[in-house]
Amino acid sequence: MDKTRIVVGVDGSPQATAAVGWAATEAVRRHAELRVLTAFYRRRSSPDSHSAEERAGDILRRAVAHAREVAPEVEVKCQALPGYAVPILIHAAEEAALLVVGGRHEGGLPGLPIGSVSSQVATQARSSVVVVRGRHGADAGPVVAGLDDSPAAATVAGHAFEEAALHNAEVEALTVGGVKAPDPLGADLDAQLDPWREKYPDVRAHRAYVSGRTDKVLIQRSRSACLMVVGPRTHGYQGLMLGAIGSRLLQRSGCPVLIAR
CATH class of the missing domain: 3.40.50.620 (HUPs)
Known part of the structure; x- marks a missing residue:
């Protein structure tokens, strides 16, 4: 190999x-x-x-x-x-x-x-x-995983847990929705993290749902993170690397951004 x-x-x-x-x-x-x-x-x-x-x-x-x-x-x-x-x-x-x-x-x-x-x-x-970009080399703060209901969510979560294990950090699995919108994924997405919790038992992980504008929420969370992990084209982020949200994140993130494949 x-x-x-x-x-x-x-x-x-x-x-x-x-x-x-x-x-x-x-x-x-x-x-x-x-x-x-x-x-x-x-x-x-x-x-x-x-x-x-x-x-x-x-x-x-x-x-x-x-x-x-x-x-x-x-x-x-x-x-x-x-x-x-x-x-x-x-x-x-x-x-x-x-x-x-x-x-x-x-x-x-x-x-x-x-x-x-x-x-x-x-x-x-x-x-x-x-x-x-941003706070590169910062050991403090979690690895934030931007998750939605697309097939890419499992890849994003896996990379987030791997990087958290390497950096001795926690994972924050973050979903962003509209203002005052209910959590569309709830326990279903939290259950999707269980295989990664089993593979990386030393990594603490929790799930957060935040109402707001996606780019603003991700940028704000990046300021206290050691790494932001997102997918390349998750439909929940409306084509993250092709549209305005992805561009703003790459321009303004407060920490390095990992596009997981």
């Missing part, structure tokens, strides 16, 4: 540095290999081609140094590839347990509009994706 791999995309920004630190720590927790990737332009017959590759190499060296500073025992490999960031990262994610990127910022990896790498990767990658 292949060794577990975590891939992190870097571009030299502070957000990418935060992503490297988070990914390195997670790699140690999972006994995984860390692979650091960056993308660069290679224009034919351009005097800037060599310097672009040199800049990419410098970005990688600094990223690897930071990973080893954060987690000296981590097994880390790096690679600079010519091309556009999103297809490179999505291809790398096919052989990874996790793909990690930094949050939105002014700038970014080559070939994309400002801030679009994290949102496009979160939408398209086949692996689970973590967008690192």
Whole structure:
């Protein structure tokens, strides 16, 4: 069986540095290999081609140094590839347990509009994706799982329990409904957590139902969480990674966001 791999995309920004630190720590927790990737332009017959590759190499060296500073025992490999960031990262994610990127910022990896790498990767990658932002590295607070009545709920719950076990945290299974709306799932969803409680007996978990606007509730809860876990296209969140709710969460979450697959 292949060794577990975590891939992190870097571009030299502070957000990418935060992503490297988070990914390195997670790699140690999972006994995984860390692979650091960056993308660069290679224009034919351009005097800037060599310097672009040199800049990419410098970005990688600094990223690897930071990973080893954060987690000296981590097994880390790096690679600079010519091309556009999103297809490179999505291809790398096919052989990874996790793909990690930094949050939105002014700038970014080559070939994309400002801030679009994290949102496009979160939408398209086949692996689970973590967008690192907010209180990264914070050990205090629960792992919050955004759950609804879609088939993806079991996947979200499973990832939440796994991450809670790795981070020595509790799980808060959160469902959001309309203002003053009754809990549509009730005991049925709570019972769906039982298999994960059995698999992770040391993880404390509780269920919460909150009335309100979904994006506002999730963002507010993220401020006291160590990780937010959501599904890619749960119909209860109206296409989380495709619509306004997902965009707001990736832009404003107070902690890293894991899109579970």
